[in-house]
Amino acid sequence: MLTVQNVSFAYDTVPVLKDISFTIEKGQHIALIGASGCGKSTLLKIIYGLLDVDQGTLFWDDQKILGPAYNLVPGQENMKYLSQGFELQSYRTVAENIGQFLSNFEPELKAGRVNELLEIVEMIPFADTKVENLSGGQKQRVALAKVLAKRPELLLLDEPFGNIDNFRRSSLRRNLFAYLKRNKITSITATHDKTDILSFAEETIVIHKGEIIIKGNTHTIYKNPENYYIASLFGEVNELPISNFLSDGDSDKTVLLYPHELQIDAHANLKATVKKSYFNGNHFLIEAVFNNRVIFIEHPNALQDSEEIGIHVSKEIIASRS
Numbered sequence: 001m002l003t004v005q006n007v008s009f010a011y012d013t014v015p016v017l018k019d020i021s022f023t024i025e026k027g028q029h030i031a032l033i034g035a036s037g038c039g040k041s042t043l044l045k046i047i048y049g050l051l052d053v054d055q056g057t058l059f060w061d062d063q064k065i066l067g068p069a070y071n072l073v074p075g076q077e078n079m080k081y082l083s084q085g086f087e088l089q090s091y092r093t094v095a096e097n098i099g100q101f102l103s104n105f106e107p108e109l110k111a112g113r114v115n116e117l118l119e120i121v122e123m124i125p126f127a128d129t130k131v132e133n134l135s136g137g138q139k140q141r142v143a144l145a146k147v148l149a150k151r152p153e154l155l156l157l158d159e160p161f162g163n164i165d166n167f168r169r170s171s172l173r174r175n176l177f178a179y180l181k182r183n184k185i186t187s188i189t190a191t192h193d194k195t196d197i198l199s200f201a202e203e204t205i206v207i208h209k210g211e212i213i214i215k216g217n218t219h220t221i222y223k224n225p226e227n228y229y230i231a232s233l234f235g236e237v238n239e240l241p242i243s244n245f246l247s248d249g250d251s252d253k254t255v256l257l258y259p260h261e262l263q264i265d266a267h268a269n270l271k272a273t274v275k276k277s278y279f280n281g282n283h284f285l286i287e288a289v290f291n292n293r294v295i296f297i298e299h300p301n302a303l304q305d306s307e308e309i310g311i312h313v314s315k316e317i318i319a320s321r322s
């Protein structure tokens with residue numbers, strides 16, 4: 001189990017993390033989300049032991065996690081950290097990089113393990129290619145295989161799929177998390193991609209300006225976001241006065257609605273004016289103006305600019321959010 005207790009940290013004098021506390025059970029997959037600069041990478045580095053905290057303590061089971069001031073070689077033995085810059089040796093091959101820290105005593109065992117890792121990251125054809133000749137996305141996949149090589153107990157991933165195209169990203173993500181589950185490897189993934197969060201993280205930690213504002217079940221946080229900041233980390237969101245939907249609604253209270261929760265219905269009483277339609281693949285995102293606010297609605301078709309539309313939201317959704 002990972003235990004983080006009252007951790008605070010500042011670079012020089014600028015506070016970055018404030019009184020962070022949480023625990024993570026073994027085998028869990030956690031998403032770490034928050035606006036750019038909120039302190040996600042810093043927290044991962046602290047957990048790995050790359051930075052000395054100003055206050056607080058961290059434990060992996062009953063082993064205290066110490067920073068570089070107390071550890072000659074920074075970084076915890078039973079963890080691996082995949083940073084946003086991948087630390088690879090560019091003049092060596094993909095297979096050599098992945099096997100760099102594996103024992104040479106049993107070459108066959110080592111080769112088998114390297115092959116298994118190449119398969120997970122779908123890089124078998126590149127085993128003998130020098131890293132310097134790979135694309136950014138391919139390097140990221142090699143870096144991922146390298147951190148898995150020695151079977152860490154805790155894997156800390158910082159935007160692990162950031163450079164990888166959508167086509168590969170989906171299968172890579174499925175392979176990786178299936179592997180982690182099978183091997184009971186705990187993971188914390190700092191990410192801006194909602195697919196990383198919703199499909200693979202059973203729990204999510206939300207950071208805002210260096211503080212944890214919520215930690216809990218991913219689906220619950222998504223379905224009932226406590227505030228606009230949290231909801232916006234999952235994509236576009238509309239914040240509308242609840243009095244628009246409930247005749248006895250408090251005029252100061254608002255309700256958060258994702259674009260797919262708003263429906264366009266010519267008979268609805270609430271009227272908005274279309275500004276623009278954005279093609280999004282299987283739907284259009286309609287930007288419209290409603291009571292002087294910009295709102296976003298998912299719709300199967302594009303609509304005419306300046307067209308008047310009616311907006312409907314199901315009673316169940318309003319009831320669940322109010």
Ligand SMILES: Nc1ncnc2c1ncn2[C@@H]1O[C@H](COP(=O)(O)OP(=O)(O)OP(=O)(O)O)[C@@H](O)[C@H]1O
Pocket residue numbers: 011016034035036037038039040041042043190
């Ligand atoms: N080495 C450093 N020295 C001084 N300030 C730093 C250093 N590294 C990060 N910071 C600052 O600390 C804050 C948190 O940075 P951090 O990289 O942890 O954020 P993040 O949430 O991971 O951001 P992103 O999502 O953009 O990767 C930022 O304001 C950043 O500018």
